[in-house]
Amino acid sequence: MPNAKLTDRFGRTVNYVRLSVTDRCDFRCVYCMAEEMTFLPREQVLTLEEIARVAKTFVSLGTEKIRLTGGEPLVRRDILELVKEIGGYGLRDFAMTTNGSQLPTMAERLRKAGLKRLNISLDSLDAEKFSRITRTGKLSQVLDGIDAAKEAGFEGIKLNAVVMKGGNDEEVPELVEFARKKKVDITFIEEMPLGEISDHDRGEVLCTSDEVHNIISQRHELVPTTEDSGGPARYYRMSDSDIRVGFISPHSHNFCSTCNRVRVTVEGRLLLCLGNEHSVDLRRVLRSHPEADDKLRETIIGAMDLKPERHHFSSEGDVQILRFMNMTGG
Numbered sequence: 001m002p003n004a005k006l007t008d009r010f011g012r013t014v015n016y017v018r019l020s021v022t023d024r025c026d027f028r029c030v031y032c033m034a035e036e037m038t039f040l041p042r043e044q045v046l047t048l049e050e051i052a053r054v055a056k057t058f059v060s061l062g063t064e065k066i067r068l069t070g071g072e073p074l075v076r077r078d079i080l081e082l083v084k085e086i087g088g089y090g091l092r093d094f095a096m097t098t099n100g101s102q103l104p105t106m107a108e109r110l111r112k113a114g115l116k117r118l119n120i121s122l123d124s125l126d127a128e129k130f131s132r133i134t135r136t137g138k139l140s141q142v143l144d145g146i147d148a149a150k151e152a153g154f155e156g157i158k159l160n161a162v163v164m165k166g167g168n169d170e171e172v173p174e175l176v177e178f179a180r181k182k183k184v185d186i187t188f189i190e191e192m193p194l195g196e197i198s199d200h201d202r203g204e205v206l207c208t209s210d211e212v213h214n215i216i217s218q219r220h221e222l223v224p225t226t227e228d229s230g231g232p233a234r235y236y237r238m239s240d241s242d243i244r245v246g247f248i249s250p251h252s253h254n255f256c257s258t259c260n261r262v263r264v265t266v267e268g269r270l271l272l273c274l275g276n277e278h279s280v281d282l283r284r285v286l287r288s289h290p291e292a293d294d295k296l297r298e299t300i301i302g303a304m305d306l307k308p309e310r311h312h313f314s315s316e317g318d319v320q321i322l323r324f325m326n327m328t329g330g
Helices: 048-060 079-087 103-113 127-134 139-152 169-182 209-217 282-288 294-306
Strands: 016-020 065-069 093-098 117-121 156-163 185-190 234-237 244-248 261-264 269-271 279-281
Touching: 016 048, 048 065, 048 079, 048 282, 048 294, 065 079, 079 093, 079 103, 103 117, 103 139, 117 139, 127 139, 139 156, 156 169, 169 185, 169 209, 185 209, 209 244, 269 282, 269 294, 279 282, 279 294, 282 294
Parallel strands: 016 065, 016 261, 065 093, 093 117, 117 156, 156 185, 185 244
Antiparallel strands: 234 244, 261 269, 269 279
């Protein structure tokens, strides 16, 4: 039965899926993973064919938006083949979150393969600070990647910045000006308490969306808009620019009541909420039924009853979830 609707116990329609294609990354961002990471054995990771099966099954259940995430999705071998496959499913929105490092050589091929939009992480415009936050990243490479994405003609490009007090919060005005100059949207994100880290105390560095909003408002009046990207961001506009400024606020402005998304982790766990451990093992279903997707559909539909009403992130820096963001995808 194509185009069925996935609905949870609270009446929310789930039509947005984030698919993690790898837990590996060429960066080691301080808020995302430990400096010395142990990655999953190959046999525990979904194959590209299995990821495509999951994507196609979700589309048959009414999914309108798919985002490919990682780790860094562009370090996955043959990722373009997966993009080309999913790009042919007729989605309303097909996007990818990337650190931008591989875009100088891959942006045009991604667009031609059917990808519509890109979210590019950019936490600092200072090369030394960027290197400190990402541990292994080069700012120049990412800036070249942003330019390559613009030249490739993507329908939408958005910058993502995780703001940390005492880390990069003083750069908020500069990041906004950069986005205005490049004519791309920018979203500021509160750090989420996922995974044990040693680099900083999350409770001490939490910079709320209201604080970031106040910083920007000293230079630009932000006018709220009802525009919806299909995700958790709240958007604002400025009278003298066409770009949007977004805020994702898991701590200060809980967005659970309108949550329309689920995640599939790199090892095939259907994660019903980023801030909870409610999950279903899709890898077992995929490998137990390699020829038919009926059981996969049935499992996904049944899993909707596990989707919790909300998450409960602490603003004190406490870790509720032990898995790192690279395991889940952004």
